[in-house]
Amino acid sequence: MPNRSTYGLENHGFTNLEREYWNLTTPALYEQIVRFREGVLAHHGPIVVRTGQHTGRSPRDKFIVDEPSTAQDIWWGDVNRPIDAAHFAGLKQRLLAYFQNRAAFVQDMYVGRDPAYRLPVRIITETAWHSLFARNMFSLPASDALITHVPEYTVINAPSFHALPQLDNVNSSAFILINFAERLILIGGTSYAGEIKKSLFSVMNYLMPLRGVLPMHCSANYGKNEDDVAIFFGLSGTGKTTLSADSTRTLIGDDEHGWSETGIFNFEGGCYAKVIRLDPAGEPEIYQATRRFGTILENVVIDQDSRRIDLNDSTHTENTRASYPISHIPNASSTGMAGHPRYVIFLTADAFGVLPPLSRLTPEQAQYHFLSGYTARVAGTEKGMGEEPQATFSACFGAPFMVHPPQRYAQMLAERLARHKSQVWLVNTGWTGGPYGVGQRMALGYTRAMIRAILSSELEDVATRPDPVFGLQVPQHVPGVPEDILDPRMTWADGDAYDRQAAHLAGLFHRNFARFAADVPAEVRAAGPVIGAGG
Helix, strand or coil: CCCCCCCCHHHHCCCCCCEEEECCCHHHHHHHHHHCCCCEECCCCCEEECCCCCCCCCHHHEEEECCCCCHHHCCECCCEEEECHHHHHHHHHHHHHHCCCCEEEEEEEEECCCCCCCEEEEEEECCHHHHHHHHHHCECCCHHHHHHCCCCEEEEEECCCCCCHHHHCCCCCCEEEEECCCCEEEEECCCCCHHHHHHHHHHHHHHHHHCCCEEEEEEEEECCCCCCEEEEECCCCCCHHHHHCCCCCEEEECCEEEECCCCEEECCCEEEEECCCCCCCCCHHHHHHCCCCCCEEECCEECCCCCCEECCCCCCCCCCEEEEEHHHCCCECCCCEECCEEEEEEEECCCCCCCCCEEEECHHHHHHHHHHCEEEECCCCCCCCCCCCEEEECHHHCHHHCCCCHHHHHHHHHHHHHHHCCEEEEEECCEECCCCCCCEECCHHHHHHHHHHHHCCCCCCCCEEECCCCCCEEECCECCECHHHHCHHHHCCCHHHHHHHHHHHHHHHHHHHCCCHHHCCHHHHCCCCCCCCCC
């Protein structure tokens, strides 16, 4: 088998496998997906799959093995929960026994597009569609390199194998376990493919700072040349993927990048876009990718007779996803690499409706808001939420994937911003005219106009005003955007209600930042909202 590495599965402890499928191509994986009834073929050629009970990540089921060689580096707590080596070993033994007399699909890949920093990995799955997901999301070695491929990290993914919480010392039957000493990741009890991607992102978040590279949960693109780079930080639902997919600019990547001494590089070879209610006019590149051969559509509703998909139907979940190779985006970079960012954009979707839609940050404010990582989830989009918006503070705009303490990443970002004189902007893609339920979502056209103004340097000489509560410098004019939109208080019918809501959010910022206050300079602590300001 020419695509099979000489470093076989016996090196990972596998025995008595029914069959090994090594580095199957996309068409070959389609055949196996249909053969094993893992998914259905949709009109235009994407494959549609269901992930069952788990339609998103399971953060409470993620654990890191607490072992001496790495324990001192880990940011232990709610994000990185410890599991002891003995329980990891027991679960691993049963997982390997589960694979006996079963088939295993293997993909040998790289994480990281820059050859100087790329990580050789192996993803072993029990299903063909998860193997296709890995093939979409990471970088393919040259075909003649597969025979000598030796992984530095390995993922074993078995959705149908379930943990026993009382025996394995985990929270549920689902588990995502990372062992840095063994360079091994075990995933089971969940079919949500994002766990494969995000667990390897966690590995890169651990390894890259040790090599002087800042790992970032951001999308990135560039303009006329590879030195005109913009990066977009933001949590799910803030527009990170949408706003970076711009037909006038070259897409570097949509989710995860490293910032090295020579510039930025994509960690991935594909995109994993949220597609619920995707707008074909506002997001044409992503929309077309959902209608391409090789794309996986997770939990998207499909008519079983016509085989046509309905991206507006949230019957299965609000978190419908499309996985596709980045080459499905017509203006994507072929190298996944570019220079140092000129523009750093923090995206938030403020469902309280009080943050300015656009503001420029000082270096101190950049550190404050990077450590805060604020957005607000909308009521009704997630199980268990109430009627009011809920503030979410996710350090570095990606706390679930941060392995070192957040202050380490924030300091690395601050050093790079100063060295390369990058501009930092905060863009609120959330609500205007009132909170969720009263106001309306910021029009995508206005947000795109703001982004265009930033990237074309049209705002260099525009007058600004300080926001009285959040202290941010707000441009008084942006081409293509009504001036009253730029002042959130002016969009509210009741100014006093705005003041109360702004003061409430300011208090939430301060309470969240208290956990970082002792470890940052005084000027960073002072860069947050002003309690008691307003009106």
